Amino acid sequence: CVSTTVDPFWDISLDVAQEVLRSPSSSSGSPQQITLEDCLHRYIMPEHLGSNAKTKCARCETYEESTKQLTLKTLPMVACFHLKRFEHSHKDRKKMDTKIKYPQFIDMTPFTASFRERSSGAPESRTSIVTDLLTTNRNKYELFAVVNHLGTMESGHYTCYIRHQRNQWFQCDDQKVTKVPTERVLSSQGYLLFYHKCHADYY
Known part of the structure; x- marks a missing residue:
């Protein structure tokens, strides 16, 4: 039995613990480097809930062990990724302080519910392939802001990188605003990552 629940979200909180993310399937190809895509793949992995979390099937009315899987049904204009750096x-x-390599551009198609449904279905027709290409273009995002946390849990400071024009970035540190190169932004640790769609959808 399969059931689906749709919940709205403000951001996507991603695990960054190395022992959780490091695996042979890491898209980075290196056990020392973890990418934002690795974190997202971990986010949508099926999770077996175990015998202590049995759920009652509405159809057959029996309690069974279950598996939970998250996917994204509708992608927002602005996507905020929260890297869970604070552990309590x-x-x-x-x-x-796990280093997470995040890109300037990211395609969110592999993390959507429609992609998962197509991947588990029958071979695609030529029409559906063309549709997929158009969907992929609509699901591409570009980085436009990064919030960083400097320091420790007990004593820290937040700064922000923000993109003003196509390739012009600024660092905001309290009242001080300075120009910085893109490379400096992409090499920063990252706590909150903000991406916007490259192509706007109008409803």
């Missing part, structure tokens, strides 16, 4: 537990709390 009953023992301690810490900040994770």
